Amino acid sequence: MKYLKYIRIFFALIIFVPILLFFLDFTGKVPARFHHVAEVQWVPAILSASIVILVILLLLSLLFGRIYCSVLCPLGVFQDIVSWKSRLFRSKKRKGYPSFTPAQSILRYTILALVVTGLLAGSSFLLMLLDPYSVFGRMMSQLFRPIVLEVNNLLADFLGSKGNYMLFRVNQSGFVPVVFAISFSFFVIISVMAWLRGRLFCNTICPVGTFLGLLSRFSVFRIKINESSCVKCGLCEKKCKSQCIDLKKMEVDHSRCVTCFDCISACKKSSMTYGLRHKQTNEASVSPENKNRRTFLISTGIAVSGAVAARAGQIKSNNDPFYTRKPVMPPGAINSESFHDKCTACQLCVTKCPMQVIKPASMQYGISGIMQPHLQFSTHEYCTYECSICSNVCPTGALKPLSVEEKKLTRVGVAVLQLSRCVVIADETDCGACSEHCPTQAVHMVDYKDGLTKPEVTADICIGCGACESICPAKPVQAIYVVGVDVQKRAKKPAEAPAFDKKVEDFGF
Amino acid sequence: MKRRDFFRSATLTGLATVFSPKMLAEASVENELSVQAAPDMVAVMGGEPEVMLIRALKELGGIQKYVKKGYKVVIKPNIGWDRQPEMAANTNPDLIGALVKQCKSAGAKEVLVFDHTCDNWRKCYQNSGIEEAVVAAGGRMVPGNDETMYKSVDLPKGTRLKSTKIHEAILDCDVWFNVPVLKHHGGAKNSIAMKNLMGIVWDRGYFHKNDLHQCIADVATFHKSPALNIVDAYRIMKSNGPQGKSESDAVTLQSLIVSRDFVAADAAAIKLFSQVKPTDINDVRYIGMAENHNLGTQDLDRIKVKKIKL
Numbered sequence: 001m002k003y004l005k006y007i008r009i010f011f012a013l014i015i016f017v018p019i020l021l022f023f024l025d026f027t028g029k030v031p032a033r034f035h036h037v038a039e040v041q042w043v044p045a046i047l048s049a050s051i052v053i054l055v056i057l058l059l060l061s062l063l064f065g066r067i068y069c070s071v072l073c074p075l076g077v078f079q080d081i082v083s084w085k086s087r088l089f090r091s092k093k094r095k096g097y098p099s100f101t102p103a104q105s106i107l108r109y110t111i112l113a114l115v116v117t118g119l120l121a122g123s124s125f126l127l128m129l130l131d132p133y134s135v136f137g138r139m140m141s142q143l144f145r146p147i148v149l150e151v152n153n154l155l156a157d158f159l160g161s162k163g164n165y166m167l168f169r170v171n172q173s174g175f176v177p178v179v180f181a182i183s184f185s186f187f188v189i190i191s192v193m194a195w196l197r198g199r200l201f202c203n204t205i206c207p208v209g210t211f212l213g214l215l216s217r218f219s220v221f222r223i224k225i226n227e228s229s230c231v232k233c234g235l236c237e238k239k240c241k242s243q244c245i246d247l248k249k250m251e252v253d254h255s256r257c258v259t260c261f262d263c264i265s266a267c268k269k270s271s272m273t274y275g276l277r278h279k280q281t282n283e284a285s286v287s288p289e290n291k292n293r294r295t296f297l298i299s300t301g302i303a304v305s306g307a308v309a310a311r312a313g314q315i316k317s318n319n320d321p322f323y324t325r326k327p328v329m330p331p332g333a334i335n336s337e338s339f340h341d342k343c344t345a346c347q348l349c350v351t352k353c354p355m356q357v358i359k360p361a362s363m364q365y366g367i368s369g370i371m372q373p374h375l376q377f378s379t380h381e382y383c384t385y386e387c388s389i390c391s392n393v394c395p396t397g398a399l400k401p402l403s404v405e406e407k408k409l410t411r412v413g414v415a416v417l418q419l420s421r422c423v424v425i426a427d428e429t430d431c432g433a434c435s436e437h438c439p440t441q442a443v444h445m446v447d448y449k450d451g452l453t454k455p456e457v458t459a460d461i462c463i464g465c466g467a468c469e470s471i472c473p474a475k476p477v478q479a480i481y482v483v484g485v486d487v488q489k490r491a492k493k494p495a496e497a498p499a500f501d502k503k504v505e506d507f508g509f
Numbered sequence: 510m511k512r513r514d515f516f517r518s519a520t521l522t523g524l525a526t527v528f529s530p531k532m533l534a535e536a537s538v539e540n541e542l543s544v545q546a547a548p549d550m551v552a553v554m555g556g557e558p559e560v561m562l563i564r565a566l567k568e569l570g571g572i573q574k575y576v577k578k579g580y581k582v583v584i585k586p587n588i589g590w591d592r593q594p595e596m597a598a599n600t601n602p603d604l605i606g607a608l609v610k611q612c613k614s615a616g617a618k619e620v621l622v623f624d625h626t627c628d629n630w631r632k633c634y635q636n637s638g639i640e641e642a643v644v645a646a647g648g649r650m651v652p653g654n655d656e657t658m659y660k661s662v663d664l665p666k667g668t669r670l671k672s673t674k675i676h677e678a679i680l681d682c683d684v685w686f687n688v689p690v691l692k693h694h695g696g697a698k699n700s701i702a703m704k705n706l707m708g709i710v711w712d713r714g715y716f717h718k719n720d721l722h723q724c725i726a727d728v729a730t731f732h733k734s735p736a737l738n739i740v741d742a743y744r745i746m747k748s749n750g751p752q753g754k755s756e757s758d759a760v761t762l763q764s765l766i767v768s769r770d771f772v773a774a775d776a777a778a779i780k781l782f783s784q785v786k787p788t789d790i791n792d793v794r795y796i797g798m799a800e801n802h803n804l805g806t807q808d809l810d811r812i813k814v815k816k817i818k819l
Contacts, residue, residue, distance in 0.1 A: 028631070157657065168652040354629050379714065380654070384629055386591050386636070429720040430794070432696020437627060441749050445695045451792045453695070471627075473718040496757045497748040500785055504762050507552050507816055509780035509809050 004261040004274060008070055015040075016077040023140035023351055024148050026170050038348060038395040040072060042208045043131040047124070047342040048397030058215075065219040066212045069202055069258040075132035076202060076258065078139075079194035083241060086195040096238030097198050100246040103256055104204040112210040125368045128344045132206050133395075135186050137346035138371065142183035142360075145351060146172055173381065174350060179360040179371050198241030203256045213255035222277045223252050223263065230271040236263035321416075322477045326484035327364035328375040328413040328464060331383065332391025332399035336486045343398035345371035349390035357381040357466065358390055375412065377466035377482065383412065385439035385465065408439075411491040413464025413482040415443060415457050421479035424454045434468035434480045440494040443468045443480065455480065460492040547574075549812035550768035550777060555819040558743050559607035561765040565739075566611065568815050569767065575684055575736040578616030583623070583678045583685040584608055584648070585735070587692075587705050588637050590752040591628035597744035597759035598752045599637040600690045604741050604765075606642030608686060613647045620648035621678050624708040627752075630654040651678050659711035666802055667727030669719045674711035679733065687735035691742040691766075691778050693750030693758075696721055698793045699782060700751050701775045702738040703729045726798035729771050738774040740766040747785045760785050772796060772805030773812055780809075 018034045038044060045053040060067050069076045087096075115126045128134060149170050156167035193200040202209035216222075225236075227250050237245045240263055244256035264272045330349055333339035350358045350373050359376045361369055373390075375383060388407035391399040402410060415434075423431045425448075434455050435443045442462035445453035455468075457480070464482045472478035551568045553561040566572050576582055586600035594602055605622065612620045622643045626633040630653055634640040640650050652658065659674035679685055689705035696717070697704050706728045707713050716724040742764035749758045764781060768774040779790050790796060790807065800807055 156655075160652075160655075160658070165649065165651050169655040169657065171654075354632065380627075380629070384591060384632065386632065423718060427718075427720070429722070430696055430698075431717045431721055432694070433714075433717045435695035436751050439752060439754070441754055444749075451789075451794070471714070471717075473714045475714075494754055496755045499757045500747055500760045502785075504760075504781075504784045506784070507554065507764070507777070507781055508784045509552075509777050509814070 001261075001270070001273060002265045005265045008259070008261055012071045012077045012080070015072055016074055019074045019136075020140065023137060023348070024145055026145070026149060026152070026351075028354065032389070032392070035348065035352075035393040035395065038133065038346070038393075041133040041395065042068060042212075043127060043133060043344055044346075044395035044397075047344065048395065050397075061212055061215045062218055063220050065216040065222055065254065065257060065259040066209070067259050068212060069199070069209055070260045073132050073136075073208070075136040075190070075206075076199070078136060079190060079199060079201065080241070080260070082191050082194040083198045097240060097243055099234060099237040099243065100240075100248070101197075101243040103244075103253060108204050108210040108213075111205060112207045115207040122341070123368055124341050124344070127207065128371070129182075130205065130207050131344045131346075132202075132208055134344035134346035135190070137348055138179070138183040138360075139187045141174070141347035141351045142180050143187055146175075171356065173356050173378075174359055176360050176362050178362045182371065197243065199256075199258055200243075202258060203242055203244075209258075216254050216257070219254070220276060221274060222254055223257055223259070223261075224273050224275060224277075225250050225252065226271040226273060229269050231269055233268070235266045235268065236272050239263055239266040320477065321483075322418075322481055325416075325481065326413075326486070327361065328466065328482055328484035329488070330358050330373050330375060330390045330399055331388060331407050331410045331412050331488065332394065332402045333412075334400055334488050339398050340365065340369055340372065341398075342396045343372045343394075344396055345373070346395065347371075347373070348393050348395065349373050349399060352389050352393050354387060354389065355381055355384050357383055357470075374484075375466060375482075377470040379470055382437070382466040382470040383464075384467075409463065409491050409493060410488050411463045411485060412488055413466070413484045414459050415462050415464065415466075415468050415480055416483050417443075417455060417457050417480050419454065419479065421474045421477065422454060423473055423479070424448060424452055426474075428452065431473065433471040433473060437467035437471045439465065439467065440491075442494070461494045463491045548815035549770060550766065550773055550809070550814045551817065552764065552766045552777065552781075552814065553817045553819065554762070554764045556763060558601050558604035558741070558765070559610075560819065561743075561763075562604060562607050562611070562739070564817060564819065565765055565767040568817070569737070572611045572615045575686075576612050576615035576617050577683070579618045580612075580616070580683040581681065582612045582617045582620045583682040584612075584620060584643075584688055585679070585685060585705065585709055586622065586624060586639060586688045586741075587690050587700070587708065588624035588633045588639050589627040589708065591632040591636050592752060593636060594638045595744070595756050595759060596753045597690060597692065597746040598750075599633070599639065600688050600741045601743045602638035602642040604739070604743065605639050605688060606646045608688065608739070609643055609646035609648035620646075621651045621682070622648050623651040623653040623676060623678055625653040625676065625710065625713070626708070651676075653708070656711055662731065664727055664730055666730040668723050668798075670715070670724040670727035673715070673728060675731065676709050676711075679709050684736045685733075686737050686739060688739045688741060690745070691740055691782055692746040693748050693782075693786065695750060697725065697795065699775070699779055699788060701740055701778045703771050703775055703795055703799060706731070722794035723798055725795040726802055726804070729795075729799050729804050730802050734771070735769075737767055737769055738771060740774055740778045742766060742778065742781055745782060745785065747782075768812075770805035770812065772799050772807055773809060774805075775799075776807040777809055777814070 018037045021030045022034045118126045153169045156169050190201050232247050242256040244253035358373045360371045361374045388402045388404045391402040435445045440461045442458045446456045448454040466482045469478050469481045472480050547570045551565040586605050588599050590598040592598035609620045658677050662675045663672045692700040694700040742762045744759045744761050747760050
């Protein structure tokens with residue numbers, strides 16, 4: 001049965017590596033279908049109501065316990081890697097984890113209860129903050145990806161100086177201080193916890209872990225201790241990432257066991273086994289499961305009574321409509337309410353946007369929408385016409401998948417012109433940068449005076465891609481900018497230019 | 510030159526040197542004229558891009574006149590937009606491929622192609638078909654999105670644009686070709702040869718902010734001018750330029766205009782364009798401004814133009 005651990009590692013890597021590559025890749029070489037791996041995650045599946053995936057995950061949990069935590073969850077595998085590395089730095093005596101420690105039940109159930117209460121009350125903020133897949137996504141996009149890009153840029157510079165253009169520089173423009181700070185804090189906390197105590201995060205803070213802990217009491221297969229052959233050497237306890245093996249009571253706390261099978265591999269007497277659960281013969285007066293249920297109910301009570309509806313308003317720093325305009329959601333968000341409810345800010349769309357126009361929000365959506373993606377236009381950064389990648393990689397259904405043709409008619413915002421700031425009016429010189437970049441020619445040039453032309457916006461064919469704003473030379477407040485919408489409606493299809501059907505047979509000179 | 514001719518001219522020159530300084534002067538002027546007999550502009554109509562290019566180069570004295578063995582060559586097409594070749598938003602990929610092939614056949618050590626694109630550069634290079642054509646012909650694409658590759662250059666003759674950052678590929682090469690596509694343009698009215706120079710520059714925002722037309726004329730004063738401006742008018746964009754909305758903005762004219770003279774090339778291209786969409790050359794103000802910079806002439810009667818219909 002010792003092979004179980006290796007099977008677990010094998011499958012974990014098959015899932016982890018594609019997700020990792022998908023988050024770190026900036027060349028577009030990692031196949032787009034890899035994003036389906038991100039869909040086989042509890043929180044994205046719940047939010048996108050993917051029944052098939054939910055049934056599969058549920059069956060997996062009911063059959064095998066918290067296999068999601070040990071195999072499917074990228075944050076779980078990340079912690080395994082950290083704690084595995086930590087052993088290299090330990091003295092021989094201290095190899096392994098502390099032995100059995102009791103569960104932090106009040107804490108974990110309170111957190112789960114708060115998350116559930118929040119969801120019922122219509123706020124997915126806590127879920128977004130704590131969903132392990134999204135926490136992993138933010139760590140990758142905010143911390144690891146910039147490092148990968150920097151290494152690439154250094155290499156590209158070096159090769160470029162030798163006349164080799166195989167690699168190319170990629171701009172780093174996604175730095176948003178508050179998002180970085182949150183991601184970095186999670187990275188530090190989770191790494192320290194994993195370094196010292198293995199899966200402590202999963203068993204105290206992670207709401208998915210706690211939820212699966214509740215589920216795993218029904219699981220068909222589980223870790224068992226064979227009392228007759230066990231010599232209580234304690235090797236299994238030391239190897240247990242969850243510190244959930246209690247050799248004094250000869251019990252395994254299944255609510256915390258992530259089915260990593262390390263104990264089975266560690267046991268020299270083959271006393272640890274994985275199999276059908278015991279028939280409950282000598283039930284204690286209060287089984288650990290019952291205790292858990294009780295704590296969960298108490299915690300829910302605390303959470304509900306203590307739930308604070310923290311709904312901070314928008315920042316009001318400047319009254320210019322340029323600063324107070326509505327933020328622009330990525331294409332496919334369709335409806336701001338469902339977008340904010342479903343988005344867990346995993347940053348997958350942010351990392352996959354070839355234009356780097358999608359950035360995590362700081363306060364644009366208010367405090368509850370912190371880290372959720374929005375479009376922030378600047379030079380060369382706008383929503384390019386022939387692309388709908390973001391909407392197609394979203395695992396939670398916050399962005400509905402759009403074909404490129406659909407996206408070309410999806411209005412994410414509308415361009416607003418303030419002619420007094422336009423260089424044509426202010427300086428009386430030709431410009432036309434906005435119209436030049438407008439793919440639908442919603443922004444087009446009309447006669448102004450003395451052969452000069454000025455921009456004009458036909459709102460009903462504008463899709464709010466922001467190309468005009470991104471290139472407008474009026475700085476720092478552009479003369480043309482995009483105002484977001486609450487509901488992304490279909491824009492009118494731009495009329496085609498009349499075709500030229502005469503024959504030109506001469507040069508004209 | 511036949512051996513007999515050589516002896517004859519050598520003898521004559523020798524005699525002239527001995528007998529008359531004036532005759533020598535005349536002979537050498539005549540000699541120069543015979544070398545420069547190539548036209549100032551060649552316009553070709555009615556063929557595929559490669560055929561028209563080869564014909565135009567032949568009239569001008571062959572690619573060998575511009576590309577010597579071992580040269581580092583740069584080709585600067587318009588690859589500004591993430592658009593298919595049929596939309597005429599970018600230079601025709603077949604034309605660029607053919608030009609790379611020509612340079613290679615003349616013994617170029619390497620042929621580099623780049624543009625500082627407006628849309629995402631990777632998507633532009635790919636969807637314009639230019640990357641594929643260049644690589645197939647043995648050339649290489651160079652990134653144009655990287656500010657570190659642009660080096661500051663003074664433009665002492667410029668009026669509004671006194672210095673700007675230009676791509677190092679242009680600065681380092683032995684010879685370069687400017688290969689724009691003929692287009693309508695919302696801001697500059699028309700985008701042809703001189704407007705295409707905005708793609709060798711890093712900071713285009715400065716142009717838009719400081720009199721677009723004057724800056725275009727100013728950047729054309731850059732001392733390292735292209736050996737030839739090869740204006741692609743195989744397909745032109747007649748409306749909604751510079752990126753176009755649909756294929757109905759494109760018109761197939763199967764034409765090519767080649768000249769070293771920026772002003773003449775742009776003026777001739779506008780005349781061709783005007784047959785599809787009448788355009789007043791005076792509204793394309795950078796052309797007159799460039800003429801004031803002594804960069805060439807709008808008056809096509811003053812230069813030798815060779816027109817060829819295939």
